[in-house]
Amino acid sequence: MWFSFWRSRDRFSLDELRYLTDQLMKVQVVNEVNKDFVIEALRSIAELITYGDQHDSAFFEYFMEKQVMGEFVRVLKISRTITISLQLLQTISIMIQNLKSEHAIYYMFSNEHINYLITYSFDFRNEELLSYYISFLRAISGKLNRNTISLLVKTPNDQIVAFPLYDEAIRFAFHEESMVRTAIRALTLNVYHVGDECVNDYVSCDPHADYFLNLVKFFREQCISLNTLVLDASKNSGPVSTSTIFSAVDEIEDNLYYFSDVISAGIPDVGRILTDSILKLLIFPLLLPSLRREDVDGMKIGPMTSLYLLCSILRIVKIKDLANLVAAALFFPIEAFMPRSEAKLNGHMPGTGFSHENHSPDNDKLSPEVVSRSLRVTVPNSSSDINLQDDVIRHNINGLKTALREALLSYVTSGDDVQVLGSLSVLATFLQTKELDETMLDALGILPQRKQHKKLLLQALVGEGSGEEQLFSSESSSMKDGISNELDCYLQKLKDQYGLSCSCPEVGVSPRVHRFQVLDALVSLFCRSNISAETLWDGGWLLRQLLPYSEAEFNSHHLKLLKESYKNCTSGLHTEARGTWSDVLITVLCDEWKNCKRAIEASSPRKEPKCLLFPSQKCSSEAIPGESSFVAGERMCELVKVFVLLHQVQIFSTGGALPDQPPIHPPLHVPEKPQAKTAGLDVFGLKPGAELKIVDAVPCRISFERGKERHLCFVAISVGTSGWIVLAEELPLKKHYGVVRVTAPLVGCNPRIDDKHSRWLHLRVRPSTFPFVDTSKHAAQGKLKTNALVDGRWTLAFRDEDSCKSAMSMIVEEINLLCNEVERRLKPLLDLGMTLDLSNRNKSLHVSSSRTSPSNSL
Helix, strand or coil: CCCCCCCCHHHHCHHHHHHHHHHHHHCCCECCCCHHHHHHHHHHHHHHHHHHHHHCCHHHHHHHHCCHHHHHHHHHHHECCHHHHHHHHHHHHHHHHHCCCHHHHHHHHCCCHHHHHHHCCCCCCCHHHHHHHHHHHHHHHCCCCCCCHHHCCECCCCCCCECHHHHHHHHHCCCCCHHHHHHHHHHHHHHHCCCCHHHHHHHHCCCCCHHHHHHHHHHHHHHHHHHHHHHHHHHCCCHHHHHHHHHHHHHHHHHHHHHHHHHHCCCHHHHHHHHHHHHHHHHHHHHCHHHCCCCCCCCCCCHHHHHHHHHHHHHHCCCHHHHHHHHHHCCCEHHHHCCHHHHHHCCCCCCCCCCCCCCCCCHHHCCHHHHHHHCCCCCCCCCCCCCHHHHCCCCCCCCCCCEHHHHHHHHHHHCCHHHHHHHHHHHHHHHHCCCCCHHHHHHHCCCCHHHHHHHHHHHHHCCCHHHHHHHCCCCCCCCHHHHHHHHHHHHHHHHHHHCCCCCCHHHHCCHHHHHHHHHHHHHHHHCCCCCCHHHHHHHHHHHHHHCCCCCCCCCHHHHHHHHHHHHHHHHHHHHHCCCCCHHHHHHHHHHHHHHHHHHHCCCCCCCCHHHHHCCCCCCCCCCCCCCCHHHHHHHHHHHHHHHHHHHHHHHHHCCCCCCCCCCCCCCCCCCCCHHHHHHCCCHHHCCCCCEEECCCCEEEEEEEECCEEEEEEEEEEEECCEEEEEEEEECCCCCCEEEEEEEEECCCCCCEECCCCCCEEEEEECCCCCCCCCHHHHHHHCCCCCHHHCCEEEEEEECCHHHHHHHHHHHHHHHHHHHHHHHHHHHHHHCHHHHHHHHHHCHHHHHHHHHHCHHHCC
């Protein structure tokens, strides 16, 4: 508050206002001698007017009577110091912000005093003065409405010819200081949301419409700068580069939200200008051409940055034409968006046809049969399989010639981890874009089956014969007429308005073929071993959206591929059941089962598009020398995630409902195993300091510190799926009993008798709990710290060779007991055939619920 409560009440009196006004009128020149008085007078008048607005209308009546606003302007003209300009701007800003009376605001904006101050030639080389000026402009915009805005525009012939507030503000729209840009954007939004038709015409006509064009140009430069940061970070990753990218991403998304806010103001011409500018300046010349698979010199934006930007634009900027035109553009070849000279260099001119692209570094290693299979699209419930290689499109494995839609699918089938994630993100974004017509989704092959059935059912109910016919036909998802009309409309628009002209053979292809191209790509993805489980889960989400409850979409070829991949994964899980982390395998599997089910049944993908710019950094065997337990645990966790996904995919692909828990056997309620029973072990009490029987323990020596050897008793114990190596100290007064001094996990200890000293037993000591890795956090922190991931090593010295062998045998026996129990509990889960039979028996009970589940709806 400007008024100070410790001053006397006389300070806030009308007499005080009269005195200050009279003294201000006597000032003929402002210099170093009297500037302090003038500054205090301006500040005090602002306090008094604000006080009077809330308590006594006589204050502002006097302000109007004496035309104090005119005095403010006069003082500005006669001042020779910048401090007066600063104080005057602050004074008027405070008055405008705090005045509640509409009558007072109306007076403040009249008589052209505000417009004079707006257009006054301030010395903006002073940063503080610029800051006060921008705050002054923003304060004015906060009071705009249909009545007050007419006082700030110049309309000699009922047509706006000047709007100083807007004109001066947009001069600073691209200022280097982000706070200035933010304030100007808030000001322009206040102008647009007034809803005055004359003002709307003014801001959307030349030359003021250039502001929106320049906005997109400025945004384009930010996108190019972001790509440079991403490239630099890929070469020199670290916390600094990551934080820089985060800052750039935040600014880019702020720009997109500003575009969205501008569009929400409801000015039709502005929406059209922004749409045209985004398409002509950014999407068509930069983003779409960069989706090619090979590097090209001079490319300003890389593929991953382009995929991120496409996702962000479609997700944030809600323009129907923009979404549908981008979707329609996917049916054009990449060459259609490239400069003519570049197209010639690549040996292909736009408009000469399409071809699939399936070129990746891995293709050279693939057999011709595998490559051929990846290009094959088969459609069930038809008289014969459709082979696109022969009937629809000629594939060119090594060439550039390809439709953009096919380029996206080629990322899924043969791209690396980040490329797969980028392509899936774009498809998911299209699927969730409400502004995109459902017929366009169907043309792209990503319309969820439930939406197809809903549309056809509605057509049948209103008496449209084609809807009923298609609903019960084998090609129920075609809807060729509606799709053709919508798609043709946007394709024609691309040709007429944006100069994109080429033949599009894919347009004549049944959307059913496109749908099965997507399904084939997803099935192919699930069969790939070089893609992370996290990315495969995103593919599982997309597949679940397309096929929430129907097995009819899968053919025998799909199921065969999925079963082969699942079989390989099951074999790996059998190995892990006897691996380094077998004691936590069931716990990890149950956790990941719930996580995977939640992920693929969610209403939206788990990851935001910005994750494309931050590839997850994993600690691998290259980072940690030797086969550490951490590497083994990371491998086990990855395998479990893939296994869980493939298991759940096969359940819902055959029409079953996903259970909340994996089908595994419960623990056996039987007496403890001999060793545990002999030790009198309490499972929850095996901690340092606990007592246990050491009848079968083997005496040994170990040194945890140099020169300090300890004599302890060794015993290996397993209970259920848990197991420990125990080193206990014998109690002198209690025979055959000892106190636990040190424990270590049993599995993963890798026991080995020393080659040169047959009485020495080497053991590896891994962490007792699995060190779960949150890769999203590591993306922000840079490289993983691997020095804390080194396993411990124990060397136990026994009194003779037989004792060492006895200890070794005890470890092997207890590990076998533990692993056998793990395998027993996993048996029903690994028997996929039995699981699917059980799910199919209950199919009638679960299908209806899965169809109506809110988590499956978009």
